[in-house]
Amino acid sequence: MMFELIDTIDVKNYLGEGVTWDDQTQTVWWTDIEEKQLFCYQLSHRQLCAFDTPYRVCGFALTQQADVVLAAFDRGIALYHLISGNTEWLFQFPEGATVRFNEGRTDAKGRFWVGTMNEFGDKTASSGLYRVDTDLTVTKIEANVGICNGLAWNADATRFYMADSGQQVIYQYRFDIDSGEIADKAIFKQLPANTSPDGAMMDDTGHLWSALWGGSCVARFSPEGEPQYFAVPVEQPTCVAFGGEHHNLLFVTSACYQLSDDALQAAPKTGSLFIYQTDVTSAPRPRFAGEFHHG
Template identity: 35%
Template sequence: MKITEIPVTCLVEAQDKLGEGCFWDAATQTLWWLDIIEPSAIHRLHVASGAHRKWQFTEKVTAMAKRNDGTVLVGTHTGLSIFNPETGALSPWRKIDPETPGNRGNDGACDARGRFWFGTMMNNIGPRGEDLPITASTGKLFRIGPTGEIAVMETGIGVSNGPCWSPDGKTFYFSDSMAQIIYAYDFDAEAGTISNRRVLNDTKDYGYPDGATVDAQGFIWSARWEGSCVLRIDPRGRIDRVVPMPAKRVTNVCFGGPKLDTLYATSSRQGLPEAELQDRPLSGGLFCFDPQVTGFEKPAFAG
């Protein structure tokens, strides 16, 4: 394991309260991400030109996946919606877990077959954006098929985060941030099922595992909430690299750029003490750096 002092660029000083949900759209060469806390926002950045667009909403948006028709699947506080960037409309599509009204949506991503894996957690955001305590592991992991069919794949989660897959599609990675654990599962791509859960990495030295992605060599890149860094973790769970970041709460990562050789990272500034914000004024920004390896574009939702 080595600490790698890679130059990190702040592409957009977004001042997101809780930046998340990033993905790269190769067709338009744009980077998408969101801000969860109301007024929530969806951001789109055309990296080459610097053109930045932002849409705001009165409900929480928490995760995203592109769709091949140019719209975006959006995880929300209570379910899934479809966002149309041409009109700015966010249209409800499916309710998720209405039997647990104290939960909210969190992170999500599509597998190679275009099924959306979406995690929930006990809601920890108050009506004025204040932190609420998480007192129980009521989160679940759902699999949503192209026509909207919903299956519960995991329960008893504190904070659902970081769904991603190994390059060969045989391993699924998923984090419970509250437990500070990244899990690995066997993944059956044909059936869309997970099994044989085991602990991949449970380090307590670098904050909490948040959003994650996998590179072309099969290593996991883990954004670290309260850890001021991004970790690169090998398929056996060993920390290979620590990349320091100019934000304490790094929330999600994705590969992008014309050659998929840039790593983008979102961050949060909500609830940080004033001294921390003065020390790290770019907190809540969108960052990027050269990871010295290529990755993958996240798959689109098949629906």
């Protein structure tokens, strides 16, 4: 299995997350949640740019309009216009809520799925999983989750995967692509207490790739849950996505979040975006398919 580091984008993210490949522009996007920035990196020209955002972007999806993202901010979900800074809210948490949005991905129909986590108090307390349909309605789908992460689907969209990082577990569900409903929740993989499954993506062979926060590695799980581990040069990898011209590059974001000075000195590339050459592929996730007027 090839897993070769070919480039490092040293952006020093405090909490890099949500890495997403844009096949139309050959660009990789990700967020630094705590620094309120969205990054994009054009691969062939090696051009990096960053957008400041009014709130923390915890998850996002690209849309049919190049200058608009569907942003899961800490406090709610909105269409966010990158150039004008205009924010069109679709959903907001009530004042005083202790949860924020976290991981987000689009399914094969272009619906956006995004989970939440409790920021204060009990991190394992029940949080939620939400779905944004193409008519821009927001529906809470699941409540029995602590820190929602690692949203992924298999190639024929019959199975949905979701990690609960607080419990170090990855669940799988039966998925109905037409209705967008999930059912038959079961444990796919239970991980050790010191390792939390974070952002994930499925490859075309049915293996689930997961960034293991605290584990200094990325895992590739077989359809039966058997792991293969690939070391990365940081303690806190946060999210993975396939991309590149041939869809065989793996992008890995990372975080400096709450690490000691000694830990940062031991891993000086912490907070970077890492690009790995692999010998497997994964079809790119679709853009959010919702229709809306430019505003």
